[in-house]
Amino acid sequence: MSKKITDAELLMMRIFWRENRVLTFSDLRELEKTAGWKKTTVQTVMVRLRDKGVIAEVPGYDRRGDVAHYTAAVTEREYLMYESETMLGKLFDGSAVKMVAALRQGGKLSDEDIAELQAFFKVEGEGDD
Secondary structure, three states, rough: OOOOOOOOHHHHHHHHHOHHHHHEEHHOOOHHHOOOOHHHHHHHHHHHHHHHEEEEOOOOOOOOOOOEEEEEEOOOOHHHHHHHHHHHHHHHHHHHHHHHHHHHHHHHOOOOHHHHHHHHHHHHHHOOO
């Protein structure tokens, strides 16, 4: 992934990731109610995501009338990795340790969070011998 997703685009991508299926414009119109968007805003965001290559039209997919079908071209995991790497590089000189230290110093990591991270790294480290 090489292009930034805006907050509005992320709202739409969450629908793609949640549904995990091919969607049409009609499927995305829930944003008119949940986000207060107009129909034209839904269309505009779809076009921007398509132009960025984040969603892709599914060619030949049971096309009825003039309805295009779209699928996510970027997984949620790919997006999270991209954003994490971008944030680490921009804010913490690429250091996960600096990020975790900042979270701890800012009171954003509870003792339970730390215990969970320790358990995660313990499991990850097993078998490295």
